[in-house]
Amino acid sequence: MKTMELRVTVNGQPRKWAIAPGDLLLDVLRREGFFGVKRGCEKGECGSCTVLVNGRAVNSCLMFAAKVQGCEVLTIEGLAEGGQLDPIQGAFLDHGAAQCGFCTPGMILAAKALLDKNPHPSEDEVREAMAGVLCRCTGYIKPVEAVLAAAKQPDKRAARKRRPAEVAR
Numbered sequence: 001m002k003t004m005e006l007r008v009t010v011n012g013q014p015r016k017w018a019i020a021p022g023d024l025l026l027d028v029l030r031r032e033g034f035f036g037v038k039r040g041c042e043k044g045e046c047g048s049c050t051v052l053v054n055g056r057a058v059n060s061c062l063m064f065a066a067k068v069q070g071c072e073v074l075t076i077e078g079l080a081e082g083g084q085l086d087p088i089q090g091a092f093l094d095h096g097a098a099q100c101g102f103c104t105p106g107m108i109l110a111a112k113a114l115l116d117k118n119p120h121p122s123e124d125e126v127r128e129a130m131a132g133v134l135c136r137c138t139g140y141i142k143p144v145e146a147v148l149a150a151a152k153q154p155d156k157r158a159a160r161k162r163r164p165a166e167v168a169r
């Protein structure tokens with residue numbers, strides 16, 4: 001099988017992986033042990049496979065892994081630092097915003113992409129950002145409350161801004 005070398009930074013760590021040109025990002029991340037990236041519809045409809053690529057929320061089931069060459073990818077595994085949950089994760093816990101939990105990584109990452117770009121979103125803006133991640137359990141009420149609560153903790157969030165990671169060369 002024809003392979004290529006993928007150099008990418010995942011959760012702040014430079015990685016070098018052999019992939020096939022047609023491999024999907026979802027498959028590569030799960031193959032490498034990032035099981036917080038959930039396999040749902042595989043059609044770009046449920047958002048459970050959401051990861052951040054250079055800060056933008058994408059459906060990893062629709063993206064070729066080769067497209068993230070030289071990029072920074074963030075999965076839910078990379079959000080807690082030094083044993084401390086990200087404030088969005090903490091707010092999800094405090095508000096009981098996770099039930100079965102299948103959609104939760106995608107929801108939290110979609111919220112992170114929003115708050116990094118727009119630290120003081122309206123409820124409508126939060127709802128719009130989360131709309132790409134389907135949740136069968138919560139009716140979105142508690143997740144939206146949690147994101148709005150996290151947005152009220154700008155100091156905690158700012159303290160956790162990652163230093164730009166070095167991309168593997």
Ligand code: FES
Pocket residue numbers: 038039040041042043044045046047048049050059060061062
């Ligand atoms: S598994 Fe990617 S959008 Fe559903």
Ligand code: FES
Pocket residue numbers: 097098099100101102103104134135136137138
């Ligand atoms: S918490 Fe179960 S699908 Fe969202």
